[in-house]
Amino acid sequence: MGIKDRLKTGIQKNLNQKYIKRLLGIIAKKPILYTYGSTFSSVSDKYLNIFTIESLRKAYSDNYRPVGYGSLFLPYEMIHALGITPFLPEVMAGFTAGLGLAAQTIKQASLNWYSQDLCTFHRSASGAQELEVFPKPDFILTTNLACDAAQKSFYIYSKKYDIEKNFYLIDVPYRYSQESLFYLTAQIKNIYMDISSKSGRKPDISKLSEAIELSNEFREWAIKVNRLRETLTDYPPYFNALNYILPFHGLAGTREAVTLYKYMYIELKKYLAKQLNKNHDKKNLPKKILWLHLKPYYRSEVFDILNKENCIVAFEEINYVYWPRLDPSKPFESLAIKMLSHFLGGKIDNRVNMILKLAGEYNIDGVILFAHWGCRQSNGGARIIKDSLNKLGIPTLVLDGDCVDRNNSSQGQVKTRMQGFLEILNSKT
Amino acid sequence: MYTCGIDVGSVSTEAVILDEKNNKILSYAISLTGSSSKNAARSAYEDTLGKAGLNAGDIKAIVATGYGRINIPFADKNITEISCHARGAVSVFPELKTVIDIGGQDSKVIKLENGNPIDFLMNDKCAAGTGRFLEVMARAMEIDLEQFAPIFIKTSGKVDITSTCTVFAESEIVSLIGQGTDKNEIIKGLIYSIAGRITSMVERIGLEEPVCMTGGVAKNLGVVKALEEKLGVKISIPDEPQITGALGAAYLAQGLL
Numbered sequence: 153m154g155i156k157d158r159l160k161t162g163i164q165k166n167l168n169q170k171y172i173k174r175l176l177g178i179i180a181k182k183p184i185l186y187t188y189g190s191t192f193s194s195v196s197d198k199y200l201n202i203f204t205i206e207s208l209r210k211a212y213s214d215n216y217r218p219v220g221y222g223s224l225f226l227p228y229e230m231i232h233a234l235g236i237t238p239f240l241p242e243v244m245a246g247f248t249a250g251l252g253l254a255a256q257t258i259k260q261a262s263l264n265w266y267s268q269d270l271c272t273f274h275r276s277a278s279g280a281q282e283l284e285v286f287p288k289p290d291f292i293l294t295t296n297l298a299c300d301a302a303q304k305s306f307y308i309y310s311k312k313y314d315i316e317k318n319f320y321l322i323d324v325p326y327r328y329s330q331e332s333l334f335y336l337t338a339q340i341k342n343i344y345m346d347i348s349s350k351s352g353r354k355p356d357i358s359k360l361s362e363a364i365e366l367s368n369e370f371r372e373w374a375i376k377v378n379r380l381r382e383t384l385t386d387y388p389p390y391f392n393a394l395n396y397i398l399p400f401h402g403l404a405g406t407r408e409a410v411t412l413y414k415y416m417y418i419e420l421k422k423y424l425a426k427q428l429n430k431n432h433d434k435k436n437l438p439k440k441i442l443w444l445h446l447k448p449y450y451r452s453e454v455f456d457i458l459n460k461e462n463c464i465v466a467f468e469e470i471n472y473v474y475w476p477r478l479d480p481s482k483p484f485e486s487l488a489i490k491m492l493s494h495f496l497g498g499k500i501d502n503r504v505n506m507i508l509k510l511a512g513e514y515n516i517d518g519v520i521l522f523a524h525w526g527c528r529q530s531n532g533g534a535r536i537i538k539d540s541l542n543k544l545g546i547p548t549l550v551l552d553g554d555c556v557d558r559n560n561s562s563q564g565q566v567k568t569r570m571q572g573f574l575e576i577l578n579s580k581t
Numbered sequence: 582m583y584t585c586g587i588d589v590g591s592v593s594t595e596a597v598i599l600d601e602k603n604n605k606i607l608s609y610a611i612s613l614t615g616s617s618s619k620n621a622a623r624s625a626y627e628d629t630l631g632k633a634g635l636n637a638g639d640i641k642a643i644v645a646t647g648y649g650r651i652n653i654p655f656a657d658k659n660i661t662e663i664s665c666h667a668r669g670a671v672s673v674f675p676e677l678k679t680v681i682d683i684g685g686q687d688s689k690v691i692k693l694e695n696g697n698p699i700d701f702l703m704n705d706k707c708a709a710g711t712g713r714f715l716e717v718m719a720r721a722m723e724i725d726l727e728q729f730a731p732i733f734i735k736t737s738g739k740v741d742i743t744s745t746c747t748v749f750a751e752s753e754i755v756s757l758i759g760q761g762t763d764k765n766e767i768i769k770g771l772i773y774s775i776a777g778r779i780t781s782m783v784e785r786i787g788l789e790e791p792v793c794m795t796g797g798v799a800k801n802l803g804v805v806k807a808l809e810e811k812l813g814v815k816i817s818i819p820d821e822p823q824i825t826g827a828l829g830a831a832y833l834a835q836g837l838l
């Protein structure tokens with residue numbers, strides 16, 4: 153048994169906060185995060201791991217208080233400007249899958265009466281919460297943008313820690329209008345002021361403006377990376393942009409997110425130069441896939457099949473830069489604009505239009521929507537997405553599966569569906 | 582030159598040897614898969630070689646398909662049953678637009694355009710709508726599965742089976758028998774239940790004629806008739822529907838020559 157397996161077995165037998173803390177210490181030194189899907193195979197990947205570990209280390213330390221639990225889609229620029237150390241339970245649920253802990257956290261959630269119908273990101277996070285392996289929060293922030301489960305499960309966390317008064321839900325209106333912009337801006341500002349006051353800190357708008365400047369800088373690099381990716385016909389080994397959740401969420405408004413994407417740009421540019429020097433067999437170029445929603449975070453053969461069938465994930469919707477450049481002089485309004493611009497908010501047409509745009513920009517041959525169990529916001533639109541793409545002659549696979557719980561789907565069936573779909577793509581001339 | 586296709590399914594394994602010169606089936610073999618897909622594939626392969634009077638050296642390419650396709654060391658390539666059933670069915674009915682395949686552990690509907698698969702749907706993770714569902718029910722009723730088709734044809738009434746889950750449906754049947762319900766009507770209800778699940782899959786993907794049915798369950802004329810009735814179309818069946826996947830694999834193996 154190798155060190156990684158021994159460690160995993162050890163953790164599984166001793167799932168408690170002390171052990172998790174020890175594990176995090178080990179992760180910080182050793183590149184074992186590849187279980188999560190990412191590796192230390194590139195500079196940007198190395199930074200992703202370091203920044204992830206660093207943010208976890210802070211959240212588990214007593215020296216970086218207050219700690220704020222946050223769901224995806226929040227304006228993290230504000231959270232960083234407030235001096236709150238963010239901790240993202242949904243991202244941690246991805247870690248539980250990668251580290252082989254999800255079976256235990258999900259079992260714990262079941263013992264505590266969390267419904268099996270609840271998405272496993274939230275079930276696993278809730279189980280971990282019940283096992284008390286997460287750091288104690290001082291604030292809890294969430295939003296009703298896209299995800300419906302976070303607002304409920306995060307509220308349960310606030311009750312568990314008796315901090316309901318420090319629970320904040322950002323209510324993002326369905327429609328984007330002047331009225332909704334005004335409503336959302338006021339909410340964000342009130343939350344900012346309230347948390348400042350509760351933390352005993354004087355509001356410092358200049359810090360918020362700085363975070364927004366960094367957010368803009370990140371946006372520029374992300375757009376450059378995305379433009380570059382339009383021209384790439386394959387990727388460095390182990391490159392998987394589906395791992396890059398944090399820069400768009402928990403790291404938004406930080407120097408780290410900028411650094412990460414800057415290095416990613418440099419790396420991909422170098423790779424493109426190498427690619428251009430090679431004599432590619434144009435008839436045998438890989439088929440380009442657009443990946444919708446997330447991926448399995450446990451070890452899965454899904455991506456091996458892609459390689460085997462000569463297909464690449466050319467782009468992922470999670471990496472789409474959907475918001476305009478933000479105005480640092482109007483920080484609250486800017487953050488409201490960013491939230492209202494999200495393609496998962498409002499009508500399904502917003503998402504469909506974005507997908508069709510990406511399909512054109514990246515010369516997509518086929519689309520895979522990974523239909524994660526319990527994720528209503530994404531799966532609810534599957535039919536209209538598939539129909540819209542089929543009208544353009546782009547084959548679409550709605551791949552039922554689970555991002556966190558490997559026991560919730562038959563790996564053989566996932567594999568057959570995936571391989572069958574790629575065979576169809578490859579049979580098209 | 583000869584090619585071979587081997588379809589390792591959950592219940593049975595089929596092998597077909599095809600003559601590339603005239604696309605004639607030289608021989609085929611069907612055996613039970615049992616606990617080792619590797620052994621089942623080897624046994625079906627040797628059986629079909631023997632029937633054709635050939636040696637392994639005469640076979641120029643082998644494609645494995647079916648759920649056990651990965652574990653066949655002597656195969657040159659593995660291709661999914663989606664591509665293989667489509668190819669096999671088109672070799673028999675070239676104008677096909679829809680293939681319904683009901684095997685032992687999964688069922689699928691494949692949509693074709695110009696003989697090539699363009700979309701497909703498979704049953705979800707449970708055994709409802711598969712051959713296994715019928716097998717379990719036959720066992721619960723202590724009636725030979727082969728009797729299902731004649732019973733379906735001669736029986737006019739039917740009982741609705743409401744449970745989707747195979748295990749729950751089995752309990753439902755046991756209680757229906759306990760209540761004295763006519764077994765023939767239960768069988769008719771079971772066949773309509775499987776046909777109902779497949780019909781919804783066909784409708785989801787979009788029904789287009791001509792339609793063909795492959796896989797072991799296509800031998801059950803009761804299921805075929807129920808499907809024809811529900812879909813309102815004529816369904817063609819190959820002479821030996823169970824070998825369609827292996828036949829398609831043998832055709833696709835020609836691409837490796």
